Amino acid sequence: MVDVSEVEWPVKRWAREIDDRLSAAGDAGPLVNIKADDRREFDAIFLGGGAAGRFGAAYLRAMGGRPLIIDRWPFLGGSCPHHACVPHHVFSDVAAQLLLERTFSGRLWFQDIGGKTASIKAVVEMFREGRTGPHAFMNFQSKEQLDLEFVLGAPARILDAHGVAVAGVSYRARNLVLATGARPKPLAIEGRNLQGVFDYASLVDTLDYEPGPTALVVGGGKTAVEYGCFFNATGRRTIIASRDRPLAMINDGETRAFLIRRMEEQGMEFWPGSELLALTGDERGRVESALIRGPGGEARVESDFVFLAPGLVPNSEEARETLGVAVNADGSIQIDSRLRTSVPDVYAVGDSTGAPMEMFKARKGGMYAARNIMGEEAHYRLGEYPDFMHTHYEVCWLGLGEEQARERYQNVVVLKLPPDNPDGDAVALPAGDRVMLYAMMKPELSGFQKLVVDGDSRRILGAFHVGYGAKDGFQYLAPMVRKGLTVDELGEMDELFLNPSYFIQLCRLRAGSKVLRGM
């Protein structure tokens, strides 16, 4: 055990301590930051220091309470910087960069990358080495800036609704907050445990060879497509085998179609209606092929690299068994709008409470749990929220897709770029940051964007963006759209041209007319 409560470590020192614990046999011991001279009772133990637990603890501390975070990992931040959001964004940045380099291979200053396959192993190793940086920053920020107490780097055990044991010590608190996260859904497929078969977590933790020329991705959700685009961009044949239509989470058909066109141009193969039957390995225990049943019968894919993305299951077993908290059929912990479980004084937040397993929901859940623990009556109700994913592009959306809007509204008006025109996608608008070279030399790659408007009330019903640089804007657009943002109000805003989303100027071009027309 290392008591860090009396020292102020720079971020780099945290990085060394975390690296020691992630790489070593474990004799470095847990990292304990508890103020020995503080005699107050803990208001809450947050079991899990990921997004939900860390933000909940920070909010509770800011309210004047005393939280304790306990996590088996030697860092705060949870799976996001270790396995999930952060590597996914690294890989998506790589995919975007390689799309650019492949598109302009040999032109201007670009290298001739035509026949070159980029190393997945090198990118994964780069991430594995680099991820300690965010980990270390989280520890620094949590201790020095947020004044949080924690015990990290040791497995914990729930004692009861008020107690957790970790590293040989029992800690007690007025409340327990379950922030235990989720994990990749286990797949009962023959050959699941062969080497070369990965999920998002094992990929970054264990990949130790260079994958061959074919990547097989099983799944059709965000993770499947995001990682598939990365594999594809490295120069590998990439198959996305999924039961359902891919990109189904994007609720606008035209946006989906644009994305599929761009991915297929890059050589990605979509096999919807497919089921993975079995994986076969060689004598060394390495996967060498997959048997897939699709609409046209069975097919065998030769590949030494299979990525499974079947979704997530909440980590709720221990809480159910030890405390008896009620869980739903999918394993998610049942909570009310105050984040309370079925057991008094026990709260649950974040991915352990089920879908949608989104960052904002985890963090805000933590915040609302803290408020309730500290005596407020605070109800967290998940409203409509903006969403995003990556292909080789960033894709953002909010509100209603065109088809949904037409079902509900009489007079739906669409403003989009490119508009319907004889040259299709091959026109230079939209153009904005990070797509300028496409706009000049390969305009069909410069993106797609669309506003869905109720022509009668002139309110924005939905927004869709394929390109780069709109993600931040969608965060701030969303609450305005919920409050009834109109094309006229958008047309009065001040665009920062060339803006990634052209929504302001598209609205302004049409806003003069009482009878709103599309374009």
Added chain:
Amino acid sequence: MVDVSEVEWPVKRWAREIDDRLSAAGDAGPLVNIKADDRREFDAIFLGGGAAGRFGAAYLRAMGGRPLIIDRWPFLGGSCPHHACVPHHVFSDVAAQLLLERTFSGRLWFQDIGGKTASIKAVVEMFREGRTGPHAFMNFQSKEQLDLEFVLGAPARILDAHGVAVAGVSYRARNLVLATGARPKPLAIEGRNLQGVFDYASLVDTLDYEPGPTALVVGGGKTAVEYGCFFNATGRRTIIASRDRPLAMINDGETRAFLIRRMEEQGMEFWPGSELLALTGDERGRVESALIRGPGGEARVESDFVFLAPGLVPNSEEARETLGVAVNADGSIQIDSRLRTSVPDVYAVGDSTGAPMEMFKARKGGMYAARNIMGEEAHYRLGEYPDFMHTHYEVCWLGLGEEQARERYQNVVVLKLPPDNPDGDAVALPAGDRVMLYAMMKPELSGFQKLVVDGDSRRILGAFHVGYGAKDGFQYLAPMVRKGLTVDELGEMDELFLNPSYFIQLCRLRAGSKVLRGM
């Protein structure tokens, strides 16, 4: 003359027609799109089809009026897609891309670019060829979607407040809207007309050789720094010689300092307090050196490539001489809040009306002029607006800088990333789209961001972002900040993690406390 009013051309056809006119000796003739069977009087002639004229005409047309646009260029959109915003964004994308490639030269799949100088000429030629794409799209959109009438590709002459002559025909209208733009300020410097001495317009139009190893930029404004970063990123020694402190338009000292550190790391040299005295050429009339007087005396810079960015002057001479419109000392046309000049029925919009020469102001000015022409009483008052520029990064800002805020508020609270910490900039946060590789491998390059907050009212006073992908968000944040956005409201929003700006989550980490603290 080509009458295009009866034909629907695809975008590609427009591109050919525009290319013919931009490259040929001029015998292709003007492009005339006027509905011969429409007997209505024109409500307004927009003299100039750039941002202000085109958006004004579109708004007027949407209101049911009949506008006519006249422009000497064979395309709509004006200087922006031809000389200004669009090439600037191309060059800034190139600078960002080359910063990435140089930083990771020889690592992962990146080429070894160490000793390589990228060709400025090739990038300029690529743009010169590609710019027809946006031009063509503007013509297509204006005619087919916005139903605008125009005469393009011929010089025009103002007859009076109701008449303009172009291509041998006189057109009359109820009103005249001057949308004549601005041009680079002439510099009365010896050697100004040597070959190799450019401004932003002549650079893209006339560069016909590969610049040598040193680029000299004269000026300290946005254009100077933006083009300077591009030249630097290509691998050239780049000197920014300016009278004033560079980046003075960014009203936060810490943000400026971060930017200067990053630019100086790339080898950029800032010479504030400098004045260009003379340029000297060789026997062929090519510039070969510049004499500069600085705080330490005179210095001679050997360079065959000098970029002048002394600012813009409004194009107001013809209107002043022909119509007698009143102009200000700087040449800008005087207007009232209804965009009216001193001459009845004559309006002026856009850059010809002076600073700030920003896209949103041009377009909105056009819109407000249209409303007044069509009988509304509509006052356009320029309020606080968000702003941006590019270095190798995108830089966005709005509201008060920290120093300004401390002058006006007792209790200023700052939330920023990286925070003050023993490792300085060299920590991995912020991390977001397009900076993930920096965050993992070279964290001091991953950006800087800052919120300035009034701790008493909890309102956001200012926001600053160095990185990528925040520009769109600043557009939508700005009106919310003007309406009094608080840290508590930001903390309730739904972030799309990893978001380029961490403002939402930074606010949430502190919002729990009644006494707001910085971090």
